[in-house]
Amino acid sequence: MKCFYIFKDKFKNKKGQANSAPEPRDQSKSNSSPLSRTAKSLPSPRSIPELYKEKEHNLRVFSFQELKEATNGFNRLLKIGEGGFGSVYKGTVRPASGQGDPIVVAIKKLNNHGLQGHKQWLAEVQFLGVVSHPNLVKLLGYCSVDSERGIQRLLVYEYMPNRSxxxxxxxxxxxxxxxxxxxxxxxxxxxxxxxxxxxxxxxxxxxxxxxxxxxxxxxxxxxxxxxxxxxxxxxxxxxxxxxxxxxxxxxxxxxxxxxxxxxxxxxxxxxxxxxxxxxxxxxxxxxxxxxxxxxxxxxxxxxxxxxxxxxxxxxxxxxxxxxxxxxxxxxxxxxxxxxxxxxxxxxxxxxxxxxxxxxxxxxxxxxxxxxxxxxxxxxxxxxxxxxx
The missing domain is CATH 1.10.510.10 (Transferase(Phosphotransferase) domain 1)
Structure with missing residues (x-):
């Protein structure tokens, strides 16, 4: 989970190529925006954003406070990785049902001044929200909050104890x-x-x-x-x-x-x-x-x-x-x-x-x-x- 190196940008994306998919549910905003396309007009094959709309309910939406508590206030002693995107912490969260033992997880906290940025955060949510394979890490949920205190973007993964x-x-x-x-x-x-x-x-x-x-x-x-x-x-x-x-x-x-x-x-x-x-x-x-x-x-x-x-x-x-x-x-x-x-x-x-x-x-x-x-x-x- 390390920082990626960005090569000298010689090839700019053409206008309109940016990911225009519906974003994950923002806890600070209502989730009332409808799909812009009906099922009848979906292209074949469907795109990742379209597939994600079918499966986004499988991802858990965490509050920022939940993840702050899960990491003891993002304690440095729990930091297990760091890169251009920010830092990754080991933490424990309660099961979605509220019942049972705490779940050990890895929590990636986006650094708003880092290299990865919101676009990459969104891409990760959508791709990992769609893919399903034993050899791909599982995304459990995310946190997306825009408030007076700032923008918070976090991802919650299954914990991988043997690192990389x-x-x-x-x-x-x-x-x-x-x-x-x-x-x-x-x-x-x-x-x-x-x-x-x-x-x-x-x-x-x-x-x-x-x-x-x-x-x-x-x-x-x-x-x-x-x-x-x-x-x-x-x-x-x-x-x-x-x-x-x-x-x-x-x-x-x-x-x-x-x-x-x-x-x-x-x-x-x-x-x-x-x-x-x-x-x-x-x-x-x-x-x-x-x-x-x-x-x-x-x-x-x-x-x-x-x-x-x-x-x-x-x-x-x-x-x-x-x-x-x-x-x-x-x-x-x-x-x-x-x-x-x-x-x-x-x-x-x-x-x-x-x-x-x-x-x-x-x-x-x-x-x-x-x-x-x-x-x-x-x-x-x-x-x-x-x-x-």
């Missing part, structure tokens, strides 16, 4: 993530992305896939968080969405940075970056390393997957634990996700298939993992190219 993939890969303190656990986490994250890309009535481009946005529950099950930058995918005969270039340095696809043209292929590139992070245990940018080693993708190119030097990129904390053949297949999968030609990258559904095959071969102790997985990957990519 980033914390376990790069920070001192947490135990080293095992090879098997890394593969399970990245598979779950892939399944979440595959759902966004093709599992709903509307296609969703996540736009901010990175290790810090992969949160881990008590069982280390991964869930994608922070949907403030998410966008609906192109519809009709459109091939992309034109938008301002935002995201986190090192994760954004080159064609998106250069043109502002956003597609689901952009998410696939970001996924390839994180695949190399779990292989190497290195961040996408390490400024404390020698110049030639600072940028992860440039560094790994010096150790091609089929060379004798490939093993030198593997996280040294995994020595004597990881499967060398499986590591080679993960690197090859990462390379395919990082193809400069966006249309030649695999789909996230294909990525899920490949990861499942790698894990299955490891479970079976299959000595031919390299051959089987490589054959599976070749077949997947061949099917991809035939469709283009």
């Amino acid at each position: 993939l980033e914390d376990h890969l790069f920070k001192r303190g947490p135990p080293t993530l095992s090879w098997r656990k890394r593969l399970e986490i990245i598979l779950g994250a892939a399944e979440g992305l595959a759902y966004l890309h093709g599992g709903m009535e509307v296609q969703v481009i996540y736009r901010d896939f990175k290790s810090s946005n992969v949160l881990l529950d008590k069982d280390f099950k991964p869930k994608l968080s922070d949907f403030g930058l998410a966008r609906e995918g192109p519809t009709g005969d459109r091939t992309h969405v034109s938008t301002a270039v935002v995201g986190t340095y090192g994760y954004a696809a080159p064609e998106y940075v250069e043109t502002g043209h956003l597609t689901i292929h952009s998410d696939v590139w970001s996924f390839g970056v994180v695949l190399y992070e779990i292989l190497t245990g290195r961040r996408t940018l390490e400024r404390n390393h020698p110049v030639k080693e600072q940028k992860l993708l440039d560094w790994v190119k010096q150790f091609p997957v089929d060379s004798k030097r490939f093993s030198m990129i593997i996280d040294p904390r995994l020595i004597n634990e990881y499967s060398f053949n499986a590591a080679k297949q993960i690197a090859k999968l990462a390379d395919s996700c990082l193809n400069k030609n966006a249309k030649e990258r695999p789909t996230m559904t294909q990525v899920v298939e490949m990861l499942k095959q790698i894990i299955q071969d490891i479970e079976g102790g299959n000595t031919s993992t390299n051959r089987n997985a490589e054959s599976s990957q070749s077949n997947l990519l061949r099917r991809k190219q035939n469709k283009v």
Whole structure:
């Protein structure tokens, strides 16, 4: 739940492209505005705002006082995250029914002077109010109050006690993530992305896939968080969405940075970056390393997957634990996700298939993992190219 880095804005949104959806219910205002369209005039597929109108009743509307009490006045000792959007606190709220034990939650409090802003807050409410998947974080409710005391925008999520993939890969303190656990986490994250890309009535481009946005529950099950930058995918005969270039340095696809043209292929590139992070245990940018080693993708190119030097990129904390053949297949999968030609990258559904095959071969102790997985990957990519 960290701050996102905004690239130099070379691509301004065209007038009228801003999200014009009905906003979540504001406790300080009446909720009497009717739908502007009737069911008969709804387009197909429906948009996120239209789908949200059907499901907004599932989200709980909290008062600001409730959330203030839930966090002991937003006590610094309960702060578990901070970024451009503001701060995230661990808190406890009463069940909606008023009966039963308190519920532990994560509460994001928007900083009105921060980078994320109301537009991203609204996007997160609407996207998370619509999506439903085991590998996406659950939004429980929100607080939206405009008063003389100021504007308050807060989000209430399920609490993820094991923090983020980033914390376990790069920070001192947490135990080293095992090879098997890394593969399970990245598979779950892939399944979440595959759902966004093709599992709903509307296609969703996540736009901010990175290790810090992969949160881990008590069982280390991964869930994608922070949907403030998410966008609906192109519809009709459109091939992309034109938008301002935002995201986190090192994760954004080159064609998106250069043109502002956003597609689901952009998410696939970001996924390839994180695949190399779990292989190497290195961040996408390490400024404390020698110049030639600072940028992860440039560094790994010096150790091609089929060379004798490939093993030198593997996280040294995994020595004597990881499967060398499986590591080679993960690197090859990462390379395919990082193809400069966006249309030649695999789909996230294909990525899920490949990861499942790698894990299955490891479970079976299959000595031919390299051959089987490589054959599976070749077949997947061949099917991809035939469709283009």
